[in-house]
Amino acid sequence: MTIERFDAFVKSITVNDRIALVHDTDPDGICSGVLVATSVERIRQKPVDLVISKDHGKVTLTDGNLKMLQQHKINKLFTTDLGVDGDPATLKRAEETCEIIIFDHHKLVNDVNSPRTILIKSQYLVTRIDPSQYPASKLVYDLFSRHVDLSDRDWLAAAGLIADASAKTWQTFLDVLFVKYGEKKLDNIFDTPFGMVGRIITSTIGIEEGQVSALFECVLEAKSYRDILASRFRKYEEKYSAELQRCINEHKKKAEFHRELERMWYEIKSPYKINSPVSTILSFMPEYLSTTIIVLQDMHDGFYAISGRRQDGKVAMNDLLADCVNGLENANGGGHRPAAGAKVAKKDLQIFKERFMKALQALLAKKD
Missing domain, CATH: 3.10.310.30 (Diaminopimelate Epimerase; Chain A, domain 1)
Structure with missing residues (x-):
């Protein structure tokens, strides 16, 4: 039922809709958010109208978020990698003006499915995989691939799931990508180019959180993971890794x-x-x-x-x-x-x- 409702929602998207994305700011949140934004643009030939980046301090929707949605006259809302089901009351208020799709793989807090909200939790779709091992980036990639070709963005799903420590669960998927892109499979998956994408995201936000919007745009506009590895954000990873090693030592x-x-x-x-x-x-x-x-x-x-x-x-x-x-x-x-x-x-x-x-x-x- 969840997938059928998602399919119907996607098919209803038009150029006239006012669409917003609210995403977490870790690698899985950014990668899944970019996959949503890419999918929406390819479906309707128009970008999303509003992107809201959430810090880890508040994973549910806030009064400020609702105000922004209203100011931009949003009528369709996607959230990724956020446990927004933890605050049903605020979701109900958002439903007054928006139809909502929630992509998430955290523990279910409240079943907020309604005629206006579709809650897509990993545990709703698979039983053989621990939900924590089915990150939002892979979830979004799998579901939107039913409607649009995302084969040139598969590396985003890889980057997100590696950063969320889910590589062993998706080893077959990753092995295919290593062959496809001619990259070596390394013992430390975080040292691979896909792993490095996540490290760059983590490092940039860890050092300079004010760069989130620019970082999101960089990932969104990238034609390949190599564009991110060659971006100005790479410098943050080098500084961050040195500090990380000090703390470990x-x-x-x-x-x-x-x-x-x-x-x-x-x-x-x-x-x-x-x-x-x-x-x-x-x-x-x-x-x-x-x-x-x-x-x-x-x-x-x-x-x-x-x-x-x-x-x-x-x-x-x-x-x-x-x-x-x-x-x-x-x-x-x-x-x-x-x-x-x-x-x-x-x-x-x-x-x-x-x-x-x-x-x-x-x-x-x-x-x-």
Whole structure:
């Protein structure tokens, strides 16, 4: 039913529609957003009318977003890689003027399907794949490919899924692209050209978040992944990688380890927003595959950015972080089972840490 409704929605798109895109600003969010924008333009021979880039602080629609939609007289809205189903009330308000399609692969919070909204979650389409392993970029690519030729943009799906740590699940798809584009398959998938696209996106936003709109346009206008690798944004990746390596090298000296709870707590200090990739890299190290990792960073705006990782599936990081921030002022948390994030006010950090320790202890006690 979901696919049939999507097909009908796409077939209804016309040049007269006022279409908006709201996307997350990580690699999967940008790649999936560009795939939506490309598809819409190819279908109706006209670009989308409005692009709104969301930071990780608020993944649902805001009053400001609704105001922009109204100002631009939007009547069709696409969102990508955002758990906007977490706020049904705001969605209902958006429905007053818009028909909505939500592309997402996060945990289902609310079934917001309605005559005006189509919620497309990865878990609705496949049961044999963990939803966290079916990123929005691949989801958008697969569904829009039913209506428009995106074969020249398959590398965007590859970049998004690699950045979202889903390469093993889609190895056959990636192998075909390595052959198609004459690229070598490397042991570290993040070092491949497709992986480098994601690294450039992450680095640019981590160093200079104000570049999001320009970065989105760069990816949208690129004829090939090589255009992105040769773009002015490549310089950010070089700086970011050096800082990332420093944080990784220092973790054994500076992180707190609690062996009985299989826990690492690592507060980093960096001029760049870098906690998320640090936590990801650490979590894939063989010695930490069964460790619950928290990497946090003072963002100097009154809040800490927190990234949680656990790769063996023993702990649901999305549920754990959501529980730990529950009721805290202006805090949020969620994501996927192996990888999640949170934002906590500095004044509440100790409360968060105490909740985290107690919750982790209780979870592991149940497993035993």
